[in-house]
Amino acid sequence: MLTSESKIRVRYSETDQMRYAYYGHYAAYYEVARTDLMRKIGLSYRQLEDMGIIMPVVEMKIRYYKPARYDDVITVKVIVKEMPTARIMFYYEVYNEAGDKTNEGYTLMTFADMQTGRPMRPPKILLDAMRPYFENE
Amino acid sequence: MLTSESKIRVRYSETDQMRYAYYGHYAAYYEVARTDLMRKIGLSYRQLEDMGIIMPVVEMKIRYYKPARYDDVITVKVIVKEMPTARIMFYYEVYNEAGDKTNEGYTLMTFADMQTGRPMRPPKILLDAMRPYFENE
Amino acid sequence: MLTSESKIRVRYSETDQMRYAYYGHYAAYYEVARTDLMRKIGLSYRQLEDMGIIMPVVEMKIRYYKPARYDDVITVKVIVKEMPTARIMFYYEVYNEAGDKTNEGYTLMTFADMQTGRPMRPPKILLDAMRPYFENE
Amino acid sequence: MLTSESKIRVRYSETDQMRYAYYGHYAAYYEVARTDLMRKIGLSYRQLEDMGIIMPVVEMKIRYYKPARYDDVITVKVIVKEMPTARIMFYYEVYNEAGDKTNEGYTLMTFADMQTGRPMRPPKILLDAMRPYFENE
Numbered sequence: 172m173l174t175s176e177s178k179i180r181v182r183y184s185e186t187d188q189m190r191y192a193y194y195g196h197y198a199a200y201y202e203v204a205r206t207d208l209m210r211k212i213g214l215s216y217r218q219l220e221d222m223g224i225i226m227p228v229v230e231m232k233i234r235y236y237k238p239a240r241y242d243d244v245i246t247v248k249v250i251v252k253e254m255p256t257a258r259i260m261f262y263y264e265v266y267n268e269a270g271d272k273t274n275e276g277y278t279l280m281t282f283a284d285m286q287t288g289r290p291m292r293p294p295k296i297l298l299d300a301m302r303p304y305f306e307n308e
Numbered sequence: 309m310l311t312s313e314s315k316i317r318v319r320y321s322e323t324d325q326m327r328y329a330y331y332g333h334y335a336a337y338y339e340v341a342r343t344d345l346m347r348k349i350g351l352s353y354r355q356l357e358d359m360g361i362i363m364p365v366v367e368m369k370i371r372y373y374k375p376a377r378y379d380d381v382i383t384v385k386v387i388v389k390e391m392p393t394a395r396i397m398f399y400y401e402v403y404n405e406a407g408d409k410t411n412e413g414y415t416l417m418t419f420a421d422m423q424t425g426r427p428m429r430p431p432k433i434l435l436d437a438m439r440p441y442f443e444n445e
Numbered sequence: 446m447l448t449s450e451s452k453i454r455v456r457y458s459e460t461d462q463m464r465y466a467y468y469g470h471y472a473a474y475y476e477v478a479r480t481d482l483m484r485k486i487g488l489s490y491r492q493l494e495d496m497g498i499i500m501p502v503v504e505m506k507i508r509y510y511k512p513a514r515y516d517d518v519i520t521v522k523v524i525v526k527e528m529p530t531a532r533i534m535f536y537y538e539v540y541n542e543a544g545d546k547t548n549e550g551y552t553l554m555t556f557a558d559m560q561t562g563r564p565m566r567p568p569k570i571l572l573d574a575m576r577p578y579f580e581n582e
Numbered sequence: 583m584l585t586s587e588s589k590i591r592v593r594y595s596e597t598d599q600m601r602y603a604y605y606g607h608y609a610a611y612y613e614v615a616r617t618d619l620m621r622k623i624g625l626s627y628r629q630l631e632d633m634g635i636i637m638p639v640v641e642m643k644i645r646y647y648k649p650a651r652y653d654d655v656i657t658v659k660v661i662v663k664e665m666p667t668a669r670i671m672f673y674y675e676v677y678n679e680a681g682d683k684t685n686e687g688y689t690l691m692t693f694a695d696m697q698t699g700r701p702m703r704p705p706k707i708l709l710d711a712m713r714p715y716f717e718n719e
Contacts, residue, residue, distance in 0.1 A: 183617065183627070184469055184610035186462040188357075188515055189422075193458050194365040195339070198332025199595035206594065206653070216594070217653040220325075228331040232369040241462055242617070242628040285326075320480065320490070321473035321606055323599040325652055330595050336458035343457065343516070353457070354516040378599055379480070379491040462631075463696075468639040469609025476606070494599075502605040506643040559600075 173251040173304035175208035181243045191238035198231060201263045201278060204247035208261075214300040224294055226280045229258070233276035237267065244268055254305050255293040257281065310388040310441035312345035318380045328375035335368060338400045338415060341384035345398075351437040361431055363417045366395070370413035374404065381405055391442050392430040394418065447525040447578040449482035455517045465512035466519075472505060475537045475552060478521035482535075488574040498568055500554045503532070507550035511541065518542055528579050529567040531555060584662040584715040586619035592654045602649035609642060612674050612689060615658035619672075625711040635705055637691045640669070644687035648678065655679055665716050666704040668692060 179200055187193040209216045219226065239245050250262040258281050265274040282291050316337055324330040346353045356363065376382050387399040395418050402411040419428050453474055461467040483490045493500065513519050524536040532555050539548040556565050590611055598604040620627045630637065650656050661673040669692050676685040693702050 180614075182610055183461055183613050184467050187457055188460040188462060188464045189362050189364070190462045191364070193335075194368065195332055195335025195458055198330075198335065199593055202332070202594050203591075215653065220652075225326050227326070227328070227375070228372055230369070230371050231331065232367075234367050235365055238364070241631075242626065317477075319473055320476050320598055321604050324594055325597040325599060325601045327599045332595055336456055339457050340454075352516065357515075378494075379489065463636050463638070465638070467609075468642065469606055469613070472604075472606025472609065499600050501600070501602070501649070502646055504643070504645050505605065506641075508641050509639055512638070 173208065173212065173301060175204065175211050175249050177204040177207045177247045177249070179203055179245050179247060181239050181241055181245065183241055186241045189238075190240060192240065192243075194233075194235060197233055197265070197274060197276065198278075200245070200247050200265070201231075201249070201261070201276065204249040204263060205261055205278070208249050208251070212300040212304070214297055219294070219297065220285065222294065222296075223285045224291070225283050225285045226259070227283055228278050228280050230279040231276065233274060235274050237271060237273040239265070239267060239273055245273065251301070251304075254298065254301060255282075257290065257292065259293065310345065310349065310438060312341065312348050312386050314341040314344045314384045314386070316340055316382050316384060318376050318378055318382065320378055323378045326375075327377060329377065329380075331370075331372060334370055334402070334411060334413065335415075337382070337384050337402070338368075338386070338398070338413065341386040341400060342398055342415070345386050345388070349437045349441070351434055356431070356434065357422065359431065359433075360422045361428070362420050362422045363396070364420055365415050365417050367416040368413065370411060372411050374408060374410040376402070376404060376410055382410065388438070388441075391435065391438060392419075394427065394429065396430065447482065447486065447575060449478065449485050449523050451478040451481045451521045451523070453477055453519050453521060455513050455515055455519065457515055460515045463512075464514060466514065466517075468507075468509060471507055471539070471548060471550065472552075474519070474521050474539070475505075475523070475535070475550065478523040478537060479535055479552070482523050482525070486574040486578070488571055493568070493571065494559065496568065496570075497559045498565070499557050499559045500533070501557055502552050502554050504553040505550065507548060509548050511545060511547040513539070513541060513547055519547065525575070525578075528572065528575060529556075531564065531566065533567065584619065584623065584712060586615065586622050586660050588615040588618045588658045588660070590614055590656050590658060592650050592652055592656065594652055597652045600649075601651060603651065603654075605644075605646060608644055608676070608685060608687065611656070611658050611676070612642075612660070612672070612687065615660040615674060616672055616689070619660045619662070623711045623715070625708055630705070630708065631696065633705065633707075634696045635702070636694050636696045637670070638694055639689050639691050641690040642687065644685060646685050648682060648684040650676070650678060650684055656684065662712070662715075665709065665712060666693075668701065668703065670704065
């Protein structure tokens with residue numbers, strides 16, 4: 172299992188007049204955590220794109236339990252439970268400073284050639300970077 | 309059944325370097341369509357908030373089939389299939405100019421008192437505005 | 446002189462907890478109006494990019510007089526006062542439904558080759574599209 | 583003189599199809615740096631709002647020299663050169679990892695009562711927190 176945690180402070184720009192972090196911003200918060208996880212395994216998402224590979228999102232689900240508010244520091248935990256196949260699933264859990272889970276969700280992503288947009292297998296370099304986290308489990 | 313359609317042109321600010329409308333912006337596109345639907349039944353979401361009622365999102369799911377791109381005009385169809393109870397479900401279907409469904413999803417929402425944040429029943433004024441769309445079905 | 450007007454309804458996602466349209470979103474509102482102006486002269490910004498030309502912003506200034514609020518329909522008037530040289534200046538005036546000017550500003554933009562990022566002269570096709578608005582003035 | 587520096591990593595959601603951090607997002611980056619500066623002097627902007635005081639932006643200007651790109655870590659330096667009067671001016675300088683100034687600007691802000699929206703003098707608690715940085719200069 173591969174996990175990573177990112178701390179994000181809610182920006183004023185991300186609040187709405189309900190005084191909540193707008194429900195649509197979690198997609199970006201999740202992305203930040205996902206990017207940090209990939210950096211942690213030594214293959215940044217930027218490097219993947221530099222190799223001509225993009226990872227489009229094909230499905231996202233979010234359950235909202237409690238709002239986050241301006242200036243709150245939230246912890247976004249991201250979890251990959253299985254080695255990628257044609258798809259890769261990222262799970263997310265968001266916690267507030269009191270330790271309450273405020274939100275959870277997932278994004279299901281594929282791999283595609285940046286030029287043609289065609290689906291492709293996960294690149295070997297990514298599989299190699301991820302494998303150590305899944306051996307002997 | 310209650311439905312409404314909104315046309316939205318994808319802004320440059322909404323693109324990402326994948327040349328797609330960023331996957332996180334659909335939450336805002338859905339919100340635009342939802343707002344238009346409520347205006348159509350004669351009870352705008354602004355009016356609801358002026359009465360001290362907010363409608364927090366408790367769950368969102370999106371399936372992405374095809375990207376939308378800069379300057380595309382997408383059609384967001386929003387559908388309410390059942391009268392609200394303690395919750396109200398909005399379904400969304402997004403179409404591109406060629407008529408392809410590019411994306412679909414739902415948001416499940418509740419009703420809460422703006423001051424206390426406490427859950428509440430759907431307001432009578434909303435039920436009255438929606439009822440005509442569900443009678444004799 | 447070349448002018449165009451765009452009507453934009455403030456989205457919930459664009460509000461902040463001050464109950465204003467967030468001050469940073471005007472850059473996107475201006476962009477919508479600019480895009481509409483270019484479409485009006487028959488050369489959309491999308492077409493320009495398809496020809497390999499980008500128009501980076503080199504300077505932006507905004508004066509805020511009054512806030513816009515959720516669900517308000519604002520009118521963004523955009524004005525080009527002079528034919529482009531190496532640069533092109535767009536002026537913006539934003540009005541609320543009562544006709545008050547709520548905000549004004551400008552963006553100064555250049556022309557660059559998308560591949561190399563190098564500055565370039567304004568493309569002839571753009572000059573030709575704009576010229577009729579500046580003749581006999 | 584009062585200064586503060588904030589490091590911000592450009593998010594994928596903040597890129598546009600020009601492969602730049604969208605020019606409109608600097609308003610939010612500036613806000614992050616401003617928020618950090620206020621926290622540094624011991625009076626967070628959140629606390630100010632909790633006391634019923636808001637600080638609307640009345641003017642913003644940005645000069646863009648170079649783009650920031652996805653995953654870049656930019657340094658936003660914010661500078662207050664003078665004690666606030668009815669207004670407070672924040673200057674910003676943005677640097678990339680190579681140390682180049684990529685962008686600079688300012689925001690001019692006022693103080694207002696959150697309930698009435700009326701302008702007010704800067705609160706004594708803010709003046710007291712800032713004064714030590716301007717004495718003996």
